[in-house]
Amino acid sequence: METLYNILIDPFVQMYEAPDFLMQVLWEGLVSGVLYALIALGFVLIFKSSRIFNFAQGIMVVFAALTLVGLHENGVPAWLAVPLTLGVMYVLAVGIERVVLRPLVGQPDIILFMATIGVTLFLIGFGEFVFGGENKVMITEALGIPTGALEFNPFGGFVLIEEKDLTAVVMAVLLVFALITFLNYSSMGRAIRALGDDHQAALSVGISLSTIWVIVWFIAGVIALATGIVWGARAGVSFALEVIAYKALPVLMLGGLESVSGAIVGGLAIGILEKLFEIYWGQPFLGGNTETWFAFILALIVLLFRPQGLFGERIIERV
Amino acid sequence: MAEPPVTGGDTFPKILFHNARVYGQRPAVREKEFGIWQTWTWADVLEEVRALSLGLKQLGCVAGDKVAVIGANRPQLYWSMVAVQALGGVPVPLYADSIADEMAYVLNHAEARFAVVEDQEQVDKVLEISGELNQLQHILYDDPKGLRDYDKKRLSSIAHVQEIGRQILASDPTVAQAWKQDAEQVEGGDVAVMLYTSGTTGRPKGVMLTYDNLVISARNANDFDHLNETEDVLAYLPMAWVGDHVFSLAQAYCAGYCVNCPESLETVLTDRKEIAPTYFFAPPRVFEGLLTHVMVRMEDASKTKKKMFDYFLRVADRVGERILNGEKVSLKDRLLYAIGEFCVFGPLKNQMGFSRIKVAYTAGEAIGPEIFRFYRSMGINLKQLYGQTESAVYITSQPDGEIYPDTVGRPFKDVEIKIAENGEVLYRSPGSFKAYFKNEEATTSTKDAEGWVKTGDAGIFLENGHLKIIDRAKDVGKLTDGAMFAPKYLENKLKFFPNIKEAVAFGHEKDFVAVFINIDLIAVGNWAERNNISYASYQELAANPRVYEMIQSHVEQVNRDLAQEPMMSGSQISRFLVLHKELDPDDGELTRTQKVRRSFIAERYAPLIEALYDGSTHKHVVTQVSFEDGRIGSIEADVEIRDVQTFPATHAGAYQEAAE
């Protein structure tokens, strides 16, 4: 009985009794959720436009961050390092289009998926080969990101909000808005969205498929860089970061592979829920570190009841 | 004549008893069906034949009855022949593709009381003519597909008849013994089978062959090529043809070897590859087609592979046949040949299904020397023989080590041969037929009182003792100077050049020999393409001077060969022309089997023949043609006529020596 009480009732009692701590937890969760959502957005963009499940999205985050820090370490000033890194991401997008996508066009999904795993492996090797494998510190200050912390005292308690996290959220929001604007109001954006439904229709807009692919992969690269900077500022830069790439996957399961809004809502939900679970249930009862799997199990359970995901449409099978 | 051999018996039912005892568990028949080679051992075959035989007996089949057998090579049809023989009846195999009219004639003439047929198609054919058939009582069929709703009063499946036989066997244990005793009453001198020959003129004649004819010939043939119970043959030629009857039944029973029936006519190639027969017969066109197939497929090969392929083919051409004949060949060549065997010949034989070939025969027509040599150089012991229905196949045959592309071999064991005044080949042998069924007149005109049988073919003996067939005896003529003129012989020599598709020779009662030539549009077309000669039609290509030059060189080559041959040097070709149109069955110039209709052509192109002999170099002609869509039109042409060089004879008088 007591165990049941401890598991089912007590955590909520704690939340009620220490609302400031709950708020702190929710904020932390929200920040992670924003990052998950960003990575998931990269996935969705690429999947929508080319039906490729881009496993390399997570590693592109690390690669972008690593390139930025690496350049700076080698004496490139920060204001130059950012556009240079964007240049590298563009080259990467072109390279992937030429070397991987073009020769493999028309192959089954799983083959393309495997190819992106190959890209992942290659990027890990390449990044470490060039910049070394050790953990690096994000050049937060050089980029002009504030590093202070804001203190609030709601409910007579204490909540600390780091300014770089705040910057992250703001940046993310801006990025998402920019992206949505681009997708909805530019002809290129509309072409990208149309591509998901019908290749021919998209081509009739007058933009070649390979251009679209390069652009989409480049946008994914930009998102990766933004995510990399923010996450790197929180956790340092190394390929250990790739774990967060995996986090985007349950987000995709929840939100659907093709839904931009799904990616955002799913990302935030998972960020917050996994944090809550870890703090109130994981650490007291399960020895902690439940964040590695919580999101997956959650997504799995949701999918069992809604196989089409939260935002997907019901599929009618035809023969 | 030789003594009838005693081992195994002198009739097929008796040999079957012997085989079931001696080779009981060895495979006797295989048939590709349902994806695998269904196999029956000799013991199984005896059981099947006995059941069928007793069932037939129940249906009323008695000694002396004729039973027609119609269809493709199916084990059940082969069994039905022996089942009938065991009752003292005579099987009469018919060509499965013969039209209803022909079939009606043969069935009536043979007085067939039963017909054993393959499938619905044949049943339909027989039922269609059943009104005209006075004797026919009952039809048996093998494949029941589509026959479900047929009236079964006069129709039973073979399986059903066998079931009746098995019930009789089960109900009375003495039946088996009685049946066997009855079967043993039949003797070697009795008629075993009647084979109808599709004569070029008149109605088909029923050739009656006795058990002795078949059994002795088969045993001699098996001895000659050392064939035994381990052989595998593929039964794919028409069952009504004497060759199939001897190879797939007589020799198979006598040696105890296994006969393999392909799944269908379309799958013969794959089936042959699977079985890889050890003993194989095919008419020249099969070998020719196969070689073309190989060469066409090799055209797409990569450059290096093609080079290697060509190189080893040259090696084979140089030494392959000598190695096959057991002659002395240098170690280096042997080594090269061995490498070629690994890289090319072995795989090629594998693809053609000739990996296990012990002996292969070709007969019926002249085979191109190139083609003949190709197979022999691959290490395939391909030989030629000469025979006909009336002789139960074997008249002459080439012994191992004495192989020539242009002969048909030495007289077969127990066969005597002589050449008549007019050049016709006559023989007397244990295989020569008893008589034509119900045709005394034809019998006496073919077979004389001493047993000499006219073959209808003209031939000569070469100094090496081999017989060489020249032409149909009735076509052989004489030039005005008395030299022998064998048109088909000349035509064949010309046709061995790939560029020449057809040739028609004239010369009987003329001063010299002259020929019409049809070029091969594909071969010459390729040559023209390579040499940048443009042409719009057959007619234009045929009239091209460079084509004429090429053909002229071929004709002169033929003359050069003829000059060295006994008897033939006098009939060298003096003049030729290349016809302005292709000879076509639609115009009646060829038969449907692509044979030249000599007299028709002579009539149709009389002006051209005239021009050949009046010395003119050009002749303008108008010819009527029928197009594929049935319209009739005419073509006009100015046909060039050329003179050809002839050569002095280098071989006169050889014939007389050889004939003695």
Next chain:
Amino acid sequence: MNVLVSPEDKTGTQRKEREVLLDLENVSLSFGGVKAITNISFDIQRGEIRAIIGPNGAGKTSMLNVINGFYQPQQGRITFNGKTRRAMKPHLAVSQGIARTFQNVALFKGMSTLDNIMAGRATRMHRNMFWQILYYGPARAEEIEHRKKVEEIIDFLEIQHIRRTPVGKLPYGLQKRVELARALAMEPELLLLDEPMAGMNLEEKEDMSRFILDVNDQLGTTIALIEHDMGVVMDLSDRVVVLDYGRKIADGAPEEVQNNQEVIDAYLGVSH
């Protein structure tokens, strides 16, 4: 030899008894408000060839999907072989005796012709994993027993030469034939054919018609068939039911249906 063919003295008498094999009563089917089939009733008699025709979008394929349990109708009764049901798991259709082919060939592309047809015998094979692993004894015996049946079907439909070919490499007409073979391997009482001749040339159509008649005639299989080629429908079928916009507009012998004004209008009203 050929066990597909019943003993010879047996003739097709059973067909004349006119026993109802499948009876549909007032069946309706809709997808989220869209009505695919509205209140349709008709029956299929044992041994007949029953055609279901109608313009595009008339609900023909949905009808087949209802019959074999792939779609669950919202209303109505389906009586097959004396048993009444509304819902059924689709994979149970085969063990009930219903097999079908598909409008767009639905073969297993990565498998050979032989394996595709063998897959049609899935419900009849039962040897457990232990024997399967050994591929010996009972498992092999079972495999061979079914291979024999399958070979008879291969022989029946004359597809011997493509036995080992991966079906993905076959021309369309042959794929259709393999699909029919797979359906026959299920030894169905009722065979549903969804446009068996779509996309075929004349010769292939003739072959297929012959096979359909053979199946009906020699194996005694009842056939329900959707087909656009009216000539084929008139030649093959014993009775025809006509659908339009999910409703039944005619039912009867081919020549009756052919002259029915409503049918003529339905066809004229729709362009193809």
Next chain:
Amino acid sequence: MLYRTSGQFKTTYESDQALFPVKQDALLLGVILLAAYVVFPLTASEFTFKALLVPVLIYSLAAMGLNILTGYAGQLSLGTAGFMGVGAYACYKLTTIFPEMNVVVALALSGFFSAAVGVAFGLPSLRIKGFYLAIATLASQFFLVWLFEKWAWLYNYNASGAIEVRTMEFFGIVITGPTATPVTQYYFVLAVVTIIAFAMINLTRGRYGRMWKAVRDMDIAAELVGINLMRAKLTAFAVSSYVVGIAGALLVFFWKGAAEPNLFDIPLSFQILFIAIIGGLGSIIGNFLGAILLVALPVILNVLPDTLGLTINSATMEHVNDMIVGALIITFLIVEPHGLARFWALIREKLIIWPYPH
């Protein structure tokens, strides 16, 4: 050229459905088995056993298990390493709880544990398809590794958090633990792999194989020919996880000797997946070819600089290795998306129709 199939006709379905209907295939296999059972043990060094032969066999086996699920039944899985871990931990617990238990029995039983876990995680496959399922299998991956870390009972409360294999005997011969010789371990692994490989070949060419492939190629049609999708998918998960579990147990017991939870983390899953894909999905021999390539390559890359007289530090070498493997995967997918097995099949086909080009 070498494949001369003429004259190899079949008179019974038994021979037509034999393991090797073509004589030359059987011959080739004989040669390979001879090499594996006789030539290698006589010639290989300790290093070769430890770095090449044993890992190749174990990885092949794991990939074979994955191939059953992904290549035959069409269910993409990214959680192979987790199931390997279940096999390894189950074997560890079995041998410590029942010290008398024969190691072969423990091995065989441990497969059942991974099979059970596999079926449990396979249940979602009944509702979830394609990439969604692939992501779902990652759930098992992360959850299981977390479990190996947190559930101290699994590693007998060792302070290190790792499992260590004690010395065990098999009919008097030491086969596990530090004192076991590489040759005996190699023979043991080889025997296990041989047996399972034959079992899988048999399984995949029989009714289960057809059932799985039908589900893979077109699940709706499979259902309508009467295949129970649930049963087909779950048996695939069970068989796959069984084999994978045994591979995991072999990995720890006969190669590494000890294991920490992170051994079974996602990189191992991916390595197995690479082997299966480069080897060829839907093939058994492909797994061996893929494992040879992906295991041998790093070893060669490590040895190569030494033999060339270059000194490159091992960390750099590892990075280069990653790059090369990544590039190789992409290249292979472009050149032959169906893997080495298809490559071999094409060569074999060429040899059969030789000298014809096609």
